[in-house]
Amino acid sequence: MDKLELLEKTAKENHVPIMMKDGIEFLVHLVKERKPQQILELGTAIGYSAIQMARCNELIEIDTIELDFERGMQAIQNIKDEHLDYRVHVHLMNIDDFKSDKKYDLIFVDAAKAQYRRYTEMFMNNLSDDGIFVFDNLCFHGMVDDPSLIKSRQTRQLCRKIREFREWLLKEESFHCDFYSSIGDGVAVVSVKSE
Numbered sequence: 001m002d003k004l005e006l007l008e009k010t011a012k013e014n015h016v017p018i019m020m021k022d023g024i025e026f027l028v029h030l031v032k033e034r035k036p037q038q039i040l041e042l043g044t045a046i047g048y049s050a051i052q053m054a055r056c057n058e059l060i061e062i063d064t065i066e067l068d069f070e071r072g073m074q075a076i077q078n079i080k081d082e083h084l085d086y087r088v089h090v091h092l093m094n095i096d097d098f099k100s101d102k103k104y105d106l107i108f109v110d111a112a113k114a115q116y117r118r119y120t121e122m123f124m125n126n127l128s129d130d131g132i133f134v135f136d137n138l139c140f141h142g143m144v145d146d147p148s149l150i151k152s153r154q155t156r157q158l159c160r161k162i163r164e165f166r167e168w169l170l171k172e173e174s175f176h177c178d179f180y181s182s183i184g185d186g187v188a189v190v191s192v193k194s195e
């Protein structure tokens with residue numbers, strides 16, 4: 001079993017949410033095609049997506065943020081095992097406290113779904129001129145488009161927020177948004193039009 005299969009197994013056994021198979025394939029393809037050098041990832045979990053992005057190209061540097069101590073420590077170890085720790089930096093902290101002047105070519109947003117709009121606004125100034133945002137989980141297991149699947153009030157609120165966020169991305173004139181509802185758990189790639 002290779003390292004990635006092992007991470008997938010560990011994530012499944014420990015109920016750690018990681019990107020779905022076709023979602024991560026899409027992201028890897030995008031990274032190989034666009035060749036971003038500086039990447040910011042919101043939501044590291046155990047380092048699965050960060051490792052896959054870093055493997056695409058030796059010039060890639062990644063800042064990735066994780067709040068959960070145990071997951072973050074596992075990510076640090078997994079990244080070290082892959083000899084990627086010199087260019088993949090795990091920040092064990094709340095995204096809200098992360099401040100940087102760096103410009104990123106790709107900002108992958110995969111943390112608290114209800115906060116996506118706030119995160120977009122927070123990190124807008126960190127996007128390089130040709131940079132893109134990538135968002136995962138915009139369908140939230142089909143529940144955003146089919147509310148009959150929703151079992152709890154909390155999930156209903158979350159799905160409403162995700163739906164509103166999606167609508168905002170699609171109608172905001174300064175964004176160019178490609179939304180792929182059938183990839184992974186619903187992925188969007190967003191660039192910001194220059195004025």
Ligand SMILES: C[S@@+](CC[C@H](N)C(=O)[O-])C[C@H]1O[C@@H](n2cnc3c(N)ncnc32)[C@H](O)[C@@H]1O
Pocket residue numbers: 017018019042043044045046047048049050065066067068071093094095096110111112
């Ligand atoms: C879906 S997982 C990330 C999966 C990872 N990108 C992958 O595909 O391998 C989302 C992670 O975001 C973290 N998270 C949620 N809210 C956060 C916050 N405010 N600051 C930092 N991390 C946060 C969670 O602890 C969780 O591990």
